Amino acid sequence: MFPKKSETDLNKNVFLHNLDEAREARRREKQMQQAAIIIQKTVRGYLVRKKYRDYRKNELNQLFIGFTDPNPQKHPSLQLASTMFTHLQHFLLYYNRMKVKSNSIDLQQLLLGFINYSSTSLITEDIKYSHLAGFFNRDLNAQWMKLNQDLMIVILKVLETTELTTNDDIKIIIGSLNYLYLITDCQNELLLKTMLALNRSYLIHLGQHNLLKILKIVMIRCMHRRLETSIIHNVATLVFKLLLNSEFNRTHLILFSQTILIIPTFITMCHENSHQLFQMTCQKDLFNRLICIYSIKETFVNLSENIDIIELCYMLGNIVALASIDQNQLEAMKQPFIHCLFNILDVSRQRQTTNNQNSKQTKTTSFWHPIIGHIRGKTTGITVSNQEIVQRVIMQYKFLWSKSFVNMLFESIPTTSSASQSASGPKKETNIIRAKFEKLFHSKTSTDKLTTDELTQSICRITTLYQKLVQILTELRLQILCALSLQDSLISSLWQFLNNIGPTCGLKELLKIYEMNKEHYHPIFDLLQLFSNLCSYLATVLDEEEMYKEQKYLSLESWSQFTLFLNQFVYRLIRIEYERTTTSTSPKLRLENNQLYKTLHQLLILLHERNSRKSFTPDSHWLIREVKSSSSFMSDLERDDSCALYLLEQIPHILTFKDRVKILQMFIEHDKEKECNEVSSLRHHMKNYYEIHRTNLFGDAFQALQNAPSTIWKNTIRISFINQQGLAEAGIDQNGIFKEFVQEVTRQAFDPAFNLFKVTENRTLYPSPMSDRTENYLYLFNFNGKMLGKAVYEQIVLDIELAPFFLRHLISRKNLNYSCFDDLMFLDRDLYNNLNFVKHYDGDVSSLALTYSIDEDVLGEMVTYDIIPCGRHINVTNDDKIVYIHRMSVYRTYTRIKSQIKTFTEGFKTLMKPEWINMFSVPELQQLISGESSDIDLEDLKSNIVYQGGYHRTHPVIKWLWQTLEQDFSREERALFLRFVTSSSRAPLLGFRSLNPPFTIRYLESSEHEEEGDSLGRIFRNMVTINRTSSERLPSSSTCFNLLKLPNYKTRRILMDKLRYAIKANAGFELS
DSSP states (O other), X not given: OOOXXXXXXXXXXXXXXXXXXXXXHHHHHHHHHHHHHHHHHHHHHHHHHHHHHHHXXXXXXXXXXXXXXXXXXXXXXXXXXXXXXXXXXXXXXXXHHHHHHOOOHHHHHHHHHHHHHHHHHHHOSOTTTOTTGGGGOTTTHHHHHHHHHHHHHHHHHHHHHOOSXXXXXXXXXXXXXXXXXXHTSOOOSTTHHHHHHHHHHHHHHHHHTTHHHHHHHHHHHHHHTTOHHHHHHHHHHHHHHHHHHTTSOHHHHHHHHHHGGGSTTHHHHHHHTTOHHHHHHHHTTHHHHXXXXXXXXXXXXXXXXXXXXXXXXXXXXXXXXXXXXXHHXXXXXXXXXXXXXXXXXXXXXXXXXXXXXXXXXXXXXXXXXXXXXXXXXXXXXXXXXXXXXXXXXXXXXXXXXXXXXXXXXXHTSOSOOSSOOOTTOOOOOSOHHHHHHHHHHTSOOOHHHHHHOHHHHHHHHHHHHHHHHHHHSGGGHHHHHHHHHTSTTHHHHHXXXXXXXXXXXXXXXXXXXXXXXXXXXXXXXXXXXXXXXXXXXXXXXXXXXXXXXXXXXXXXXXXXXXXXXXXXXXXXXXXXXXXXXXXSSOHHHHHHTOHHHHHHHHHHHHHHHHHHHSOOSOTTTTOXXXXXXXXXXHHHHHTXXXXXXXXXXXXXXXXXXXXXXXXXXXXXXXXXXXXXXXXXXXXXXXXXXXEEEGGGHHHHHXXXXXXXXXXXXXXXXXXXXXXXXXXXXXXXXXXXXXXXXXXXXXXXXXXXXXXXXXXXXXXXXXXXXXXXGSTTHHHHHHHHHHHHHHHHHTTOOOSOOBOHHHHHHHHXXXXXXXXXXXXXXXXXXXXXXXXXHHHTOOSOGXXXXXXXXXXXXXXXXXXXXXXXXXXXXXXXXXXGHHHHHHHHHHHHHTGGGHHHHHHHHHHHTTTSOHHHHTTSOHHHHHHHHHOBOSOOOHHHHHHTOEEETTOOTTOHHHHXXXXXXXXXXXXXXXXXXXXXXXXXXXXXXXXXXXXXXXXXXXXXXXXXXXXXXXXXXXXXXXXXXXSOOOSOSOOEEEGGGTEEEEEOOSSHHHHHHHHHHHHHTTOOTTOO
């Protein structure tokens, strides 16, 4: 009758479900309607805005695009100022919105048009069209000023962000600067004060929004594109207007220093363009105001906290340029200016030290700067690739070492001193430097006087300034030293000053000061370093005629006295540091970080090198009395005493040459023992026996040994020769055959006909520049280096003489300023004569049109090579002609053949360790290679002869032999005799006692069937002179064993003739 309860519930749920679905459908429909409304609204808004933007864009384009034409005559007419106010507002809104979205070409064109339009309206004379019209409208005055300020901020952002990648970018930058220049230079004769106030307010507004920082960015970008001259006027106007209107506010001066003064050559460009506002700023004491800030160390340290070392370099150039403009002002500010220079140099030195320390921790790479050299670590400084700009910066610096400035510095020294003045009263001196120094020469200088005397301290302060310049401006070092060396009497006065301190240049007094100061700093040491640097420069640039004959700057006696001081002083410094026990730092590290030691040691080695080329010191001049007892020094070396090893490394010349040869042989013997121990366990894996065909001697040697490891080279190598018939030659190699092998291989390798080496006019050898035409030439040079190293390693004397400029690279002393100019005399006489002409040319060298480049004929085609970066674009002047000569000499003697020298040296050092070779000078290394160049010491030879077969000291033939050598043979014939027996025309370094095998003379019988060995019958028969020979046989030799086979001749005359024929026939073993 009634439905069940469950069915009722089911129908109810369905009903409710339908209601929910209907409600959800209505809700979705409502949402869709609302979404459609929003979409329609958005689209309509977008379309309206787009239409509006397009309208504004078209409107603005109609106004401004016509002004993008570079020809002003094609520009459309200006609009009324009253209507332009709204248009400018629209432009500001449109540009800011579109700039965020994109930086299209259309937007750039619009910006360029706006800039040109505004600039044109600023200079129009009709007030109705002038950009200034809004200023005279009371209703728009405030809005107009606000609009202009906003527009100036837009222009600043444009200047800051625009990269100079296109021509439009360049136009925008130039136009923007012109706009800022014009809007801050509003003029009206009726409202002059008002206009000045308006300009001032605009400048202050720009200054508050980083005007100076942005102008610096713009100038640097323009310098990279060589556009600085086109914008310098507007930039300088804005900068100096800001300074003048701020009345040289200290904040603005500091900001000016941190931004504008670090722009390379900014001051010079302003001065050369005769910029009116710059001149006005200088007249209002810009230099004095800046120097007053910079001369206070704490202030300058804070000011330069975020300035990089490169930027400090450019700042110093601008400050120096500012000082050179008005020297009357500089005269009044001498002392503050000197303080300023010290502060800049000290901070720069600190930056260098910090960069070096950071680079060691982070292992960052270094890069090269053309003024301050290699810079380690990261820098945020300005890098300018424009070589012309760099040269202009260098020109700014040159004022610091000009004659006028140096004289001004010495004039600033007090005229009275604790040193006595002449009783005759003051006397006018034409030479300012000599006049100041002579006040010190009246009385002997003492240690106390060096510390307390005002005149001494003033002179030392000047030398400290130039020493700092030399240390920091490393790439200008030669220019600074060259200019100072030309100063009247500076070098001679410094030498007199040092000589006046005490005996041996005040050796005891200076050592006492050194030991008293824990930091080893004293102004007198700066004077000593500067003088040493000047001497280093002179020793490098003076040729032999200037130094030895003319004795320019210093006499040879002065050079000798100074080297005596240097030798003793450097030796004592090493001893002092190694005797110190109060510090945890190693003595070697302390000396490596000691600038005084490094400077003096470098000069000492340089002068010793110069003396080894041509002596200017007496015998035993370089020896130290304390180490003359070589036995004690040798014992120190054997027990690896650190001080003895460091002395041997740094100043080996304090020992005699023979002592150093003995030390070298000791080192080699220890090395051989070490290598033998390492090889013993691997001997069955290693080959040390080689067959060499006489018909292909060098080729077989190269194939056999080129890829052999250093262990093979350092151990015994056995050689068996294969003759022309393909048969092995008789004989057992007990080092004699290997000696012949080394001598023959090197003779062929160094033969100029082989095209690896060339010969100079004085018959010395050097790598041929044309050797790179030879296949595998670098491998051949490496092999030849190993062969030469093996000869020295085994004490095999070679009849080879290498060019000094080539040999010195085997020694490879670091940081040695060696001049190759004199070497050119025998290498390229024409170039030597031309460079010598340039060196002594009295006129303007720039008129010769020389550049830092050289033209060379390469396979019939002229090729230009730069001897410094961009050298073909850099002209040679009187100021740097010495640098040019040095660079050209280095190019001819090293740069052309540096790859050959490098690989040859690597091969040589496979056997000879650098620390061994560094014990010797270039001539001494030549002696190691080719033996003694002097005449044979026959008495030494007699004392070290081994007689065989019945010969003895008193045998008549032996007496005739010595008489013939002494009385009948010339020096050249005695050399041929020695070569006939030992294959070398020169005696061993340590005398014939060191010859191995020893020099032997054996009795040669006339019978064709000779008795072998020294039988008793043969010896007795020969001793009693029975059975003399028929005098038909010639003397013969076995060079492998240093053996002379001498027949028993009837007369001395026959012996002389036969021996002379034999030695000149250039044969040996099979001759008789």
